[in-house]
Amino acid sequence: MTPKSLITADESLPALERLIASAQTELLMSFPALDPNAPLCEQALRERGLETWADLIALVARRGVRIQMLIADFDPQFASASHRKAWAAASGFADVAQGDTQILCAPHTHRAGAFWNLFMGRSLRRAIRAIKADDSTALTPVQRRVLSTGPELRPALVRQKFAIADGHSSVVGGVDIEHHQTMPDDDVSAPTELRHDLSVLIEDADYCGALRSHFAECWNAAIDAGLKSLAAHPTRFDTAKKPQSRADLRLVRTMSQPAKGFAQLGPKPVVRDHETNVLRIVEQARRYLYIETQFLRHGPVIDALCAAAAAVPELQVVIVLPAASAQIHPASEAGWNTRHGHALQVKAVDKLRASFGKRIAFVSPKHTATHQESKPSIGSGVLICDDRLAMVGSFNLNGRSMLWDSEVSVLVKDPGFAADLLSRLAAKWIGDTAYDPRLAVTWDTAAGLNDPGATIAPYAHKDAKQLARKARLLPDALF
Incomplete structure (x- = not known):
């Protein structure tokens, strides 16, 4: 079956819910945002009396389906709110878990070397004081351990987003399951760009077999790191066999392993499929490249794009990026990591504009008159080349996604899929156009022109430029 693109949450969430509900023997899920209180969007499930994702998982568990949920955890000091949210989600699903439902709240298994505890000592002490000042009942088991044994710096993340039902059906991409997601009947005026959540529905045993093998590696690594399930006892996968996806429907991954060393900041990259494939696609592009990414910062990719600009004078490039104002949170006072990251992005944008001139367009999701307080964002990575192939997944064009974080995508080599995806995205962003x-x-x-049919605006990075003047020089892969 040809993969099906799902370009908004209005499409991806119901499709994902149907996939979950269809599981008969095995359900595997890996998400960084998975809220048990998120309302269901699939009308058929709601008509059966199911209201939330907790209800859906409980329904599947009651059928005797083996469920293994890998909910991504975050740094317990500097990302305390996200960390607690992850633990609350895992606990919420555990409350309704039945039968063989296994739930791991899993950080990336790498920890930074002791030097970074010293280097960031002042910031860490401030974060620890904030944790101590909180209500003790709000602390997670990890935060209690941090207060007892010392800081745990985890610079890498498990960012992948996918679900697999029965080893032959999957949804892969940028979908997030969160409580604030708008249900179809709740707000019919809500613009679709606020729910831009591009995913791909894949019903292919080869691809799903390879994806299942990847999940098994991540799951076993979490168990090896000592993580305990919040529900049924976690069981290891047999990883002796390594299924492979097809050349025209390829699993693309980023994976890294813990690395030891006093001054070691990041993990050791072991699978760099995203970087390899992006560089190859850019080198082979002859007509156009369409890119959606939350970040545009990876030096080798920027250099490859600049080389392509010189080598292929006809090459056109469109890049959809969140506006700088949507990425910088004034409440955080834009710390050194934000400053350095935006310094890299400013440099990349300016370099690409100089290389391509009028052959490149940078655009951003646009606020609407009725939803000014929202922050339109890019929930997934997209790369389309020459009506020839398309790659969709959790990846971004930054060092983290290319080297450190756990990421998963699908590379579809199908002219019909690629051309249709570009057409659908163009209709969504720029409306009807001749x-x-x-x-x-x-x-x-x-x-x-602020066309009434367009939901994009010119990409602006003036704010980021101002922040860049104060940036510190740190390893680019951190950003």
Whole structure:
């Protein structure tokens, strides 16, 4: 079956819920945002009396399906709110778990070397004081351990987003399951760009077999790191066999392992499929590249794009990025990591504009008059090349995604899929147009004229430029 693109949460969430509900023997899930209180969007499930994701998981568990949920954990000091949210989610699902339901709240297994505890001592002490000042009942087991044994710096993340039912059906991409997601009947005026959540529905035994093998590696690594299930006892996978996906429907991964060393900051990259494939696609591009990414910061990718600009004078590039104001949170006072990250992005954007000139367009999701307080964002990575292939997944074009974080995507080599995906995204972002969406000028014009049919605006990074002046020089892969 040809993969099916799902370009908004209105499409991806019901499809994911149907996939979960269809599981008969095995359900595997790995998400960084998975809220048991999130309302269901699939009308057929709601008509059966199910209201939340906790209800859905409980229903599947009652059928005797083996469920293994890998909920990504976050740094317990510097990302305390996200860390507690992950533990609350895992606990919420554990409360309704039945039968063989196994739930791991899993950070990346790498810890930074002791030097970084010293280097970041002042910030860590401030974070620890904040944790101590909190209500003790709000602390997670990890935060209690940190207060007892000392800080745990975990610079890498488990960012992958996918679910597999019965080893032959999966949804892969940028979908997040959170309580604030709008249900179809709740707010019919809500613009679709606020729910831009691109995923791919894949019903293919080869791809799903390879993806299941990847999940098994992540799951076993979490158990080896000493993590305990919040529900049924976690059981290891047999990873002796390594199923492979097809060349025209390929599993793309980023994986890294813990690395030891006093001054070691990041983990050791062991699978760099995203970097390899992105560089190859850019090198082979001849007509156009369409890119959606939350971050644009990885030096080798920027250099490859600049080389392509010189080697292929006809090459057109469209890049959809969140506006700088949507990435910088004033409440955080834009710390050194934010400053350095945006310094890299400013440098990348300026370098690409100089290389491509009018052959490149940078655009951003646009706020709407009725939803000004929202922050339109890019929930998944997208790369389309020459109506020839498309890659969709959790990846971003930054060092983290290319080297450190756990990421998963699908690379579809199918002209029909690639052309249809570009057409659907163009219709979503720039509305009905008689002009070619493969041309940068089409996007620049739609964004610059504030066309009523467009949900994009010109990409602005003036704020990031101001922050960049105060950036510290740190390893680029951290950002």
